[in-house]
Amino acid sequence: MTEPGLYHILFISTTLFFIGVYGFFTRRNLVTMLMSIELILNSVNLNFIAFNKYLWPNRLDGVFFTIFVIAIAAAEAATAIAIIINLYRSHHSIDVERAEEMKF
Amino acid sequence: MPNLTYISLIPLLPLASFLLLGLFGRSYFTKTSGIIGTTLLLLSCGLALYIAYGYFFEYGKVGGVYQKLVPVHYVWLEFSKGVSIDLGIILDPISVMMLVVVTLVSLMVHIYSLAYMKGEERFPTYYAFLGLFTFSMLGLVVSSNIFQMYIFWELVGVSSFLLIGYYYDRPSAVAACKKAFIVTRFADAGFLIGILILSFYAGTLDFNTLIQKLTSYESPELQSAITASFLGISALTWGLVLVFIGGAGKSAMFPLHIWLPDAMEGPTPVSALIHAATMVVAGVFLVARLFPVFSMSPPALELVSWVGITSAFLAAIIACTQTDIKRVLAYSTMSQIGFMMFALGVSGYGGENGLGFTASMFHLFTHAMFKALLFLGAGAVIHFIHSNEMKDMGGLRKYLPITHITFLIACLAIAGVPPFAGFFSKEEILLAAYQHNSIIYYIALLTSALTAFYMFRLYFNIFWNKAPSQKERAGGEAHGEHKHEGSFAMLMPLVLLAVGAAAAGFIPFGNFVSSDGAKLESEFHFHFSIAPVALGLIGIFLAMWLYKTQNDKSDRIAASIRGLYKTSLNKFYIDEIYTFVTKKILFNLIGRPAAWFDKNVVDGLMNATGNTTQLVSEKIKRMQSGKVQQYAIYFLVAVIGLAVLFIYVWKN
Numbered sequence: 001m002t003e004p005g006l007y008h009i010l011f012i013s014t015t016l017f018f019i020g021v022y023g024f025f026t027r028r029n030l031v032t033m034l035m036s037i038e039l040i041l042n043s044v045n046l047n048f049i050a051f052n053k054y055l056w057p058n059r060l061d062g063v064f065f066t067i068f069v070i071a072i073a074a075a076e077a078a079t080a081i082a083i084i085i086n087l088y089r090s091h092h093s094i095d096v097e098r099a100e101e102m103k104f
Numbered sequence: 105m106p107n108l109t110y111i112s113l114i115p116l117l118p119l120a121s122f123l124l125l126g127l128f129g130r131s132y133f134t135k136t137s138g139i140i141g142t143t144l145l146l147l148s149c150g151l152a153l154y155i156a157y158g159y160f161f162e163y164g165k166v167g168g169v170y171q172k173l174v175p176v177h178y179v180w181l182e183f184s185k186g187v188s189i190d191l192g193i194i195l196d197p198i199s200v201m202m203l204v205v206v207t208l209v210s211l212m213v214h215i216y217s218l219a220y221m222k223g224e225e226r227f228p229t230y231y232a233f234l235g236l237f238t239f240s241m242l243g244l245v246v247s248s249n250i251f252q253m254y255i256f257w258e259l260v261g262v263s264s265f266l267l268i269g270y271y272y273d274r275p276s277a278v279a280a281c282k283k284a285f286i287v288t289r290f291a292d293a294g295f296l297i298g299i300l301i302l303s304f305y306a307g308t309l310d311f312n313t314l315i316q317k318l319t320s321y322e323s324p325e326l327q328s329a330i331t332a333s334f335l336g337i338s339a340l341t342w343g344l345v346l347v348f349i350g351g352a353g354k355s356a357m358f359p360l361h362i363w364l365p366d367a368m369e370g371p372t373p374v375s376a377l378i379h380a381a382t383m384v385v386a387g388v389f390l391v392a393r394l395f396p397v398f399s400m401s402p403p404a405l406e407l408v409s410w411v412g413i414t415s416a417f418l419a420a421i422i423a424c425t426q427t428d429i430k431r432v433l434a435y436s437t438m439s440q441i442g443f444m445m446f447a448l449g450v451s452g453y454g455g456e457n458g459l460g461f462t463a464s465m466f467h468l469f470t471h472a473m474f475k476a477l478l479f480l481g482a483g484a485v486i487h488f489i490h491s492n493e494m495k496d497m498g499g500l501r502k503y504l505p506i507t508h509i510t511f512l513i514a515c516l517a518i519a520g521v522p523p524f525a526g527f528f529s530k531e532e533i534l535l536a537a538y539q540h541n542s543i544i545y546y547i548a549l550l551t552s553a554l555t556a557f558y559m560f561r562l563y564f565n566i567f568w569n570k571a572p573s574q575k576e577r578a579g580g581e582a583h584g585e586h587k588h589e590g591s592f593a594m595l596m597p598l599v600l601l602a603v604g605a606a607a608a609g610f611i612p613f614g615n616f617v618s619s620d621g622a623k624l625e626s627e628f629h630f631h632f633s634i635a636p637v638a639l640g641l642i643g644i645f646l647a648m649w650l651y652k653t654q655n656d657k658s659d660r661i662a663a664s665i666r667g668l669y670k671t672s673l674n675k676f677y678i679d680e681i682y683t684f685v686t687k688k689i690l691f692n693l694i695g696r697p698a699a700w701f702d703k704n705v706v707d708g709l710m711n712a713t714g715n716t717t718q719l720v721s722e723k724i725k726r727m728q729s730g731k732v733q734q735y736a737i738y739f740l741v742a743v744i745g746l747a748v749l750f751i752y753v754w755k756n
Contacts, residue, residue: 025733096733097731100731
């Protein structure tokens with residue numbers, strides 16, 4: 001078996017990205033939507049790592065970016081879950097279609 | 105030169121009086137405010153006299169020429185190198201003379217008001233305003249910088265507005281103060297533009313430097329100011345004419361004089377202060393201050409003299425028919441100011457040519473004395489009778505003996521009867537006019553005869569003519585306190601000013617004040633003064649014949665020259681002309697179209713913007729649905745769209 005190249009990994013990360021996007025658009029459950037966002041973020045992380053490894057193997061910039069993205073994603077998940085819990089308390093549901101008050 | 109910084113106390117003491125009485129007067133000094141204001145002004149006046157003595161007799165003269173001293177100088181706002189608004193004090197013969205005149209007249213008015221305004225509800229406010237006015241006027245005369253002068257000039261306008269409108273519950277007083285403010289403000293716009301033109305060419309705002317730069321033919325500044333021209337008139341003349349318009353507004357020169365008679369709505373002592381002795385001479389003072397520059401531009405001087413003589417003559421004619429005694433005095437003021445103006449206009453700079461300048465300043469000095477006296481005397485009469493109308497008066501000489509005598513002295517002085525003060529100054533003015541321009545001389549001669557006539561018409565109508573009517577005597581007895589003349593505080597200023605009006609003429613004025621600071625020998629020509637004195641006496645005797653006893657001679661004469669009489673009574677319809685021009689022409693041709701433009705075009709544009717925004721937002725607000733996923737799709741589509749654009753269209 002041959003070593004996977006840059007294109008393989010980019011293919012995987014693109015697939016992952018669009019699975020996330022698809023999930024974000026079609027799911028109605030807020031937790032599932034949050035999981036889709038995680039998929040999108042992870043596809044980006046994969047891109048960072050791949051570009052770092054294949055194009056500038058002697059540098060670490062991509063890795064550091066990835067670590068930052070993971071940290072931010074954790075914070076973002078915490079915030080989002082707090083929002084979801086509050087939404088559940090007020091609406092007794094975490095369905096995104098039940099939270100449409102914020103409009104014109 | 106000794107240290108003269110304390111001179112700044114002269115204007116600052118009245119300012120202190122204004123602040124003290126204006127801030128705390130109503131709560132703490134309701135009774136004592138008059139005394140406080142008067143005391144502070146007394147200090148200021150004493151200081152002014154002391155400075156005048158020192159300047160004229162001790163340190164002012166160097167080598168026979170009075171120097172311009174600048175004891176206080178503070179750079180306040182610097183625009184660029186050399187161009188700055190400074191606050192400073194300049195001492196030269198005219199400013200020192202004005203210091204004395206202003207503080208003296210103001211002091212007399214302060215003392216007089218103690219009795220005249222007693223019991224007024226807003227007594228402290230009145231004294232505060234008097235303080236503000238005196239401060240502004242003193243600041244104006246000592247200004248070392250033309251812009252500083254402009255600042256004080258406007259302050260004088262404001263304080264006169266406040267004083268004229270003192271009885272603010274009377275609609276006529278409110279109208280009068282607005283009229284005075286607007287007319288003088290309109291003229292001040294000319295002054296400001298004039299300042300800008302002059303300072304642009306001279307490159308400075310400082311009086312001394314400005315005069316220096318614009319008076320020597322070698323200086324490049326003067327050359328550029330003369331060569332630059334607009335509508336065929338040089339920039340120098342334009343600047344001076346505009347400055348003169350400002351002066352003409354404050355000094356009530358034709359055709360900007362319309363505010364002065366109406367300004368008699370203020371309390372009578374205020375009229376004495378503002379409209380007789382100080383504020384209205386500000387314009388004359390301004391021309392005198394810039395006189396060296398004016399003398400470089402003969403057309404500007406020509407304008408000054410013609411405006412002056414026109415005002416003098418017109419006002420004298422109007423004064424002959426007015427029936428309100430204060431209005432007669434107001435028009436006589438305008439006439440006398442006209443004398444001062446044309447005296448400046450016919451003067452030249454330096455040496456013997458400067459006779460008109462000295463005469464003008466001399467007349468300013470004597471006029472301040474006798475006109476303040478006339479107004480204060482009129483105030484005493486009004487206080488007694490409770491009316492301004494001449495027909496309500498008559499035979500008052502028995503009731504008001506001291507007022508009668510002092511009023512007579514003032515009338516003799518203004519009529520130019522020797523040896524009273526007005527005689528000397530008027531002779532000098534006439535002499536200057538005679539040497540320069542014979543047409544002006546003859547008009548001036550006629551005007552001075554008219555002056556004698558209308559002043560004595562006033563005098564005989566008040567103090568002689570018929571006996572006081574039943575009603576007046578009843579009024580006098582009903583107001584027990586008015587049965588005799590006013591109190592000591594009212595009589596003392598009258599007597600002091602009468603002494604001034606009688607004796608001020610003997611001051612050898614040419615020794616002190618002249619256009620270039622050097623001594624001017626004033627000669628006294630006996631032959632020359634025969635004509636004016638004779639004409640003056642004719643005027644007096646004519647007035648005596650017509651008005652000394654009650655008769656219908658004056659009515660018959662008025663009926664025989666009906667047209668002229670009517671025109672004069674209605675002040676040559678100048679007010680009506682103004683109303684016509686503003687209401688019918690300016691309002692219809694400019695005001696209304698401008699209002700239409702504002703309402704329809706400017707407002708319309710604003711409304712259109714608002715309406716369109718509202719309409720569009722109404723249409724597009726559905727886009728904000730509250731569905732998070734929909735927003736995300738918009739976002740994604742937009743990002744993809746941008747990506748396509750960047751990758752395929754905007755590649756470079």
